[in-house]
Amino acid sequence: MDRLRRRMGRAVTFAILSIVGLVMLFPFGVMALLAFRSFDQYIAGSGFSLESWQILFATIPVIQQLINSTVVTAGAVAIIVVVSTTGGYAFAKLGFRGSSVVLLGVLAGMMVPLQSIIIPEFVNVSQAGLINQFLGAIVVYAALGAPFATYLMTTYFRGVPNELIEASLMDGASFWQIFIRVMLPMGVPAIVTVAVLQVIQIWDDLLVGLLFLQTPNVRTITVGLATLQTSRMVNVPALMAGSLVSALPAIVVYLIFQRHLVRGLTMGIGR
Amino acid sequence: MNQAPPLARPAAPAAFRRRSGPSRLRASQRRAGVLFALPIVILELVLLGLPVAQAFYYSLTNWDGLTATWVGVGNYQRLFGDPTFWQIVGNNLLLLASIPVAILIPLLVAYLLNERVTGWRFFRSAYFLPTAISWVVIGMVAIRVFANQGILNSVLAPFGLHVDMLSHEFTAMLAVIITFIWSVFGTNTIIFVTGMATLDRDIYDAARVDGAGAVATFWRITIPMLMRFIQFAFILTLITAFTALFSLIFVMTGGGPGYATTTLEFYVYQQGFTVGVFGYAAAIGIVLFAVVFAISIAQIRIFRSRLD
Numbered sequence: 356m357d358r359l360r361r362r363m364g365r366a367v368t369f370a371i372l373s374i375v376g377l378v379m380l381f382p383f384g385v386m387a388l389l390a391f392r393s394f395d396q397y398i399a400g401s402g403f404s405l406e407s408w409q410i411l412f413a414t415i416p417v418i419q420q421l422i423n424s425t426v427v428t429a430g431a432v433a434i435i436v437v438v439s440t441t442g443g444y445a446f447a448k449l450g451f452r453g454s455s456v457v458l459l460g461v462l463a464g465m466m467v468p469l470q471s472i473i474i475p476e477f478v479n480v481s482q483a484g485l486i487n488q489f490l491g492a493i494v495v496y497a498a499l500g501a502p503f504a505t506y507l508m509t510t511y512f513r514g515v516p517n518e519l520i521e522a523s524l525m526d527g528a529s530f531w532q533i534f535i536r537v538m539l540p541m542g543v544p545a546i547v548t549v550a551v552l553q554v555i556q557i558w559d560d561l562l563v564g565l566l567f568l569q570t571p572n573v574r575t576i577t578v579g580l581a582t583l584q585t586s587r588m589v590n591v592p593a594l595m596a597g598s599l600v601s602a603l604p605a606i607v608v609y610l611i612f613q614r615h616l617v618r619g620l621t622m623g624i625g626r
Numbered sequence: 627m628n629q630a631p632p633l634a635r636p637a638a639p640a641a642f643r644r645r646s647g648p649s650r651l652r653a654s655q656r657r658a659g660v661l662f663a664l665p666i667v668i669l670e671l672v673l674l675g676l677p678v679a680q681a682f683y684y685s686l687t688n689w690d691g692l693t694a695t696w697v698g699v700g701n702y703q704r705l706f707g708d709p710t711f712w713q714i715v716g717n718n719l720l721l722l723a724s725i726p727v728a729i730l731i732p733l734l735v736a737y738l739l740n741e742r743v744t745g746w747r748f749f750r751s752a753y754f755l756p757t758a759i760s761w762v763v764i765g766m767v768a769i770r771v772f773a774n775q776g777i778l779n780s781v782l783a784p785f786g787l788h789v790d791m792l793s794h795e796f797t798a799m800l801a802v803i804i805t806f807i808w809s810v811f812g813t814n815t816i817i818f819v820t821g822m823a824t825l826d827r828d829i830y831d832a833a834r835v836d837g838a839g840a841v842a843t844f845w846r847i848t849i850p851m852l853m854r855f856i857q858f859a860f861i862l863t864l865i866t867a868f869t870a871l872f873s874l875i876f877v878m879t880g881g882g883p884g885y886a887t888t889t890l891e892f893y894v895y896q897q898g899f900t901v902g903v904f905g906y907a908a909a910i911g912i913v914l915f916a917v918v919f920a921i922s923i924a925q926i927r928i929f930r931s932r933l934d
Contacts, residue, residue: 372738379752379755385770461667466919470911471912473898474684474894474908476673498673595770605759606759
């Protein structure tokens with residue numbers, strides 16, 4: 356009797372979890388389904404067509420914008436990895452007079468909402484002549500992502516045993532050599548976490564791209580898609596095709612590096 | 627950016643220090659420390675610190691991007707006297723009011739996930755998937771759900787019901803809130819699953835032996851023991867609600883109808899880049915900054931007091 360009740364309980368649990376799963380995945384199913392219909396088939400509610408993709412490719416430079424997204428994301432993540440690993444090494448292991456205050460200042464950057472500084476940032480970048488240049492968006496993304504990345508790297512590097520550094524110093528290694536030969540190899544798991552978190556965040560961002568990359572040929576795919584929607588494009592299948600193509604790269608990254616994303620989140624909780 | 631400040635500050639300074647040895651080496655270590663810290667410091671000073679200072683300064687001027695005349699607290703006076711501003715603050719309060727729901731549903735689901743029924747790993751991945759999807763795509767799909775001829779209405783049709791949610795003020799905000807709760811569901815669930823994994827399973831067995839039912843265990847044991855994680859999720863969700871919904875609103879409603887779905891962060895964009903009053907928009911940005919800063923400080927204090 357008791358066993359039967361427990362089994363029933365587990366069946367109910369499974370049913371509830373399945374319904375929740377359906378609610379979470381259903382929208383993506385709809386997106387994928389509608390992306391492969393013509394407009395008439397969308398109205399009729401059935402059929403398969405690639406017409407939406409032709410319309411999408413004719414309306415925005417999809418391939419170009421995917422390349423733009425890749426360039427911007429890769430550039431910003433590269434900068435973030437460099438400054439957060441060197442910074443993490445400095446704050447966690449080297450230290451200097453006032454280094455803990457400087458670290459606190461960098462971490463305070465996490466509290467600044469982008470919207471609060473977006474206007475002076477925009478004016479500064481445009482005065483530097485970097486509007487519609489990838490470099491402008493790249494450095495802004497890098498500055499926004501680096502504080503959290505530095506927090507993760509500093510925390511992680513504090514766990515590297517001092518004996519390792521001491522031994523390398525005895526062998527006559529310089530602090531630079533220690534960084535390259537000891538810290539970076541030890542830091543790989545945290546570096547991957549930092550990179551994955553930032554890739555998804557930057558790929559998915561709208562506001563920075565919208566303001567700093569304004570012409571269709573330099574826009575990222577996420578911005579291209581958003582402008583498609585607001586330009587009163589009414590072809591729903593084409594909009595869904597655009598959504599699918601912009602979401603896929605991030606979904607692939609998610610599926611491969613899920614574990615690291617979860618770790619990035621839980622590292623934020625602290626120990 | 628969708629990041630809450632971390633709960634714990636990095637552990638007490640554990641910098642590598644040589645106790646003995648030539649002071650030349652210690653000096654060179656400090657020099658190396660400065661050099662290695664330089665890239666992050668320069669990057670943040672130029673692209674974060676400088677604009678923060680400028681935002682404060684220009685919020686006291688009638689800046690248009692080129693020329694700025696000092697107006698003192700004029701922008702703030704105008705802002706606080708503006709009924710639209712208070713309507714927008716009201717929208718932010720609606721978002722705040724929705725957060726308990728955005729916490730409770732994931733808590734319940736995490737509790738069920740923690741029973742580790744068949745396929746729980748798959749469910750966990752499925753729930754977390756929206757984390758990888760941009761707000762733009764989520765907004766696109768949400769329009770299809772809530773539109774006049776949308777999915778929701780085709781579900782309601784057999785019951786003779788019809789709602790045109792995006793065209794009416796209150797229901798449009800409700801649609802944004804539902805989409806928001808749906809989007810943060812996965813993140814919060816993962817936080818709580820992580821938290822439950824830290825709980826001692828013996829407590830549950832003991833409770834069961836004492837004859838406590840599932841409901842009693844949930845309210846009396848799970849929730850109190852997870853308080854740290856609940857607070858973290860609360861802050862993360864709140865900061866997401868106040869600073870990360872720009873793209874969703876931009877795509878889904880454009881802030882309308884009227885100002886019904888305009889939040890503080892969206893108002894900054896609107897006043898700055900649609901209306902073009904940079905000084906006024908900077909003042910709104912400073913108000914937002916103050917709100918987020920207060921939340922972060924409250925969070926740090928809560929956790930500090932719990933740790934002491």
